[in-house]
Amino acid sequence: MLLIRRIMAFVFMAGAFLSISRTAEAGYAHYIYDVQSGKVLASQNAEAINHPASLTKMMTLYLTFEALRTGRLRWDDRIVMTKNAASKIPFKLGVPAGQTITVREAVYGMAIRSANDAAAAMGDHLGGSEERFGVLMTKKARQLGMRNTVFRNASGLPDNAQVTTARDMAVLALSLIRDYPREYKIFSQRSFSFRGRTIKGHNNLMYRYPGMDGIKTGFVNASGYNLASAVVVNGRRYIGVVLGGNTARQRDNRMAELLDQALPGGGLPGVAVATSGQQKRPAEGVAAFTSNAPTPRPRTEIILGGTTANAASVTPYATVPQAAPIQNVIQQGGPLWDIQIAAAGSQAAATGALNSALPLLADFGQIAPSVQGSSSGGREVFRARLTGFVDRDAAARACSVLQNRSIDCFVVR
Structure with a gap:
């Protein structure tokens, strides 16, 4: 039976990858979307195949939140930092192989610091191995409507077969906001405390763009600088994705420019700010909510x-x-x-x-x-x-x- 499952997983991954026959272009793309009206406000190369880099962790977190909601995980559960996870390059929490971290620590590490070891440890825990977790990630991507995405690992570290599009990343960002609104607040935090030290995030545009309350940055050499952003202006939700920036600053400035052009008032101070960007004490509140939340x-x-x-x-x-x-x-x-x-x-x-x-x-x-x-x-x-x-x-x-x-x-x- 185990052999059959492995064969089916391989066939699924092979089929998913072959269905995306284009080579990842690692070029520039953007996609700006008005959630309420369903209107695409700006789009360039939105269906071009690129590498997601650490935007991948949005899917790892989606499946983690799903496991919390269904009771498979609890916030205070401990997961093992596997040898595979501990071997990942920074950014990382730096916990040695064989030791444990809590689910809460893993989630905050992924969402705020983009910790690669935390993502891999969660993938190993939920999937049995990071490779099998990639199969689960890709399957969930199809269910959400991400038609051109293949995941191979939980962190977004380089893998030629791990590909996505700007549109697909917008789907994933909005899926997190829609399906897990309380947990989504974690993305707005500037830092978190981890075993006596403060670990700061680096989603710098979120800290200076009014109304922005998430969501994720990413970079590997093959992708360039990526960013998925979510903004609320006058009660309306907007999603933006930029892939393939030349530098982090250039990527951030480009996202701000696109939003200023597309949004009423350009998200200027005094328009409106989503309260999820103002929360200051997420850990216990999030845990208390999600442990009892219905499917x-x-x-x-x-x-x-x-x-x-x-x-x-x-x-x-x-x-x-x-x-x-x-x-x-x-x-x-x-x-x-x-x-x-x-x-x-x-x-x-x-x-x-x-x-x-x-x-x-x-x-x-x-x-x-x-x-x-x-x-x-x-x-x-x-x-x-x-x-x-x-x-x-x-x-x-x-x-x-x-x-x-x-x-x-x-x-x-």
């Missing part, structure tokens, strides 16, 4: 560039049928609904209201916080909203939960 309902996959398929029915070799461009995330029949819980005079007050409300709605699972800034009567108002409810009834039920705890709210479309 998401079946939903249609992300639609980027006008294609869609039902994620539950996608096979590794399925052809995605064409459709007219429609709203990016469709969950069982129509537009998403929000609830507004406050209209405050400051961003801090609006964020505080969201921090009070979110722990009460863990059973709803799919929601994400948003702060929307606007002017009213000559003064600035910040509206605190929880967004992403599948229908009006779900939003109304959530509002009732809050009202029972003396938190005023109302449903908005």
Whole structure:
């Protein structure tokens, strides 16, 4: 039986790779996407095959969050730093082979510092080996609608067969935000504490671009400098991907330039900032939420560039049928609904209201916080909203939960 599984895994990887017959170009590409409208705002070489570098870790984290949600992992579980993982080059946590790290340490190491050893250790743990984990990663990529991506390792370290596109990386970034909104907040952290030392992140554009709350940088010689970014402006979510930058600074400046050109107001200070970029204490809160979170309902996959398929029915070799461009995330029949819980005079007050409300709605699972800034009567108002409810009834039920705890709210479309 084990031999059959190995043969099937090999056949799957071979088929997935052969289906992407073009050679990785390692050239420049970008893709800017408006989540709410489903409109591609800017695109260049978006379907060209490139290497993902450390953007790979977004998929490693997606599968880690999935394992946490289903109970296969817990945040305080310890995983072994295998010989394979310990041998990876920096950036790394530097834990010797045979010792252990917690799942939380591995997640923070991957998301904030892009630690290669943490990613490989997680791959070895979840897949039995990093090679088999690559098969799982590629299978999940197909299910999410990433039609031109093949993963071979968990970290993104050089492998000629590990390839992707700018569009596919946008699909993956949005899948993380959509499916794991609480865990996604980790990407916004500037640093984390690891065994007595502070380890800083290096997503420098996120620290200076208003409204940006993630998501991941990457570099290997074969890829150039890569970046996947997520921004909220006036309550609207935008995803940007740049692949093949010449330097980290040039890549960051190019992303900022593209967003400034495509977004209303260019993401300038005072427009609006997603509250996920403001969270300061993620560890225990994230762990407490995800350990009890329900499995998401079946939903249609992300639609980027006008294609869609039902994620539950996608096979590794399925052809995605064409459709007219429609709203990016469709969950069982129509537009998403929000609830507004406050209209405050400051961003801090609006964020505080969201921090009070979110722990009460863990059973709803799919929601994400948003702060929307606007002017009213000559003064600035910040509206605190929880967004992403599948229908009006779900939003109304959530509002009732809050009202029972003396938190005023109302449903908005």
